[in-house]
């Protein structure tokens with residue numbers, strides 16, 4: 569059985585002199601032959617017809633793709649990339665939920681609730697295959713049904729206990745209620761830090777929140793109704809900074825907001841991702857005939873694809889894709 573061939577979707581891996589990159593492009597026909605690169609760097613030759621950037625996390629390569637006029641991403645992702653990298657975004661933007669025309673293809677966009685501006689892309693090829701590319705996903709509630717699903721596997725290993733979790737919003741709120749005067753949270757500057765600000769305000773905390781410069785710039789640049797935000801040195805009850813900066817912070821209570829289990833500090837399970845059950849539920853909901861797991865590097869895409877195959881769903885991890893372009 570060759571479901572991807574029958575669906576008219578050719579996924580392609582990228583290789584340089586140093587080996588395979590964790591990148592995928594999709595080649596398909598829609599009136600003409602088109603190539604959409606998914607979360608790749610812009611070092612292609614020949615150039616694809618579009619660089620789809622699902623969101624601004626560094627491992628999705630917007631830093632490089634943003635410099636191409638063929639880049640396509642949400643308004644918020646473009647703004648986040650400009651704040652993160654200090655360069656002008658050269659591509660085109662859209663508001664999530666809009667349908668855009670890329671080389672004659674109607675591409676629909678859907679929120680994935682992973683970071684501000686994160687979104688999935690959906691289009692049909694000329695044999696009617698519905699293609700959905702998600703990037704990273706926190707909540708699949710807005711995603712449509714499709715025939716070919718290209719998705720992530722950050723927590724895709726069903727056998728790994730670390731891939732089974734739920735957000736512990738209850739603990740987060742309790743800690744904020746108990747210690748609102750001398751508390752710090754470790755959170756990545758883009759994504760988690762903004763989630764933390766939202767959670768603090770939802771918890772009823774209305775005081776000043778101190779943030780490191782990058783987190784502060786991203787939060788002020790991307791969010792509305794943040795309440796008072798200040799720098800880390802200012803007088804404030806609660807601080808948010810990167811996990812790397814947490815050890816040196818002179819604050820009595822410190823927690824890292826993460827689903828990971830390899831930190832020395834106490835953690836609160838707040839993730840920007842779904843766990844493996846969420847990923848599997850997303851696949852059932854979207855009901856594709858074929859799944860491609862393309863992200864992140866490492867073994868989890870293969871673990872998820874293998875699990876799905878055992879459950880009777882055709883799936884391939886990026887590393888099982890045999891078509892290769894040298895870039």
Ligand SMILES: [Zn+2]
Pocket residue numbers: 623625682704
């Ligand atoms: Zn991400």
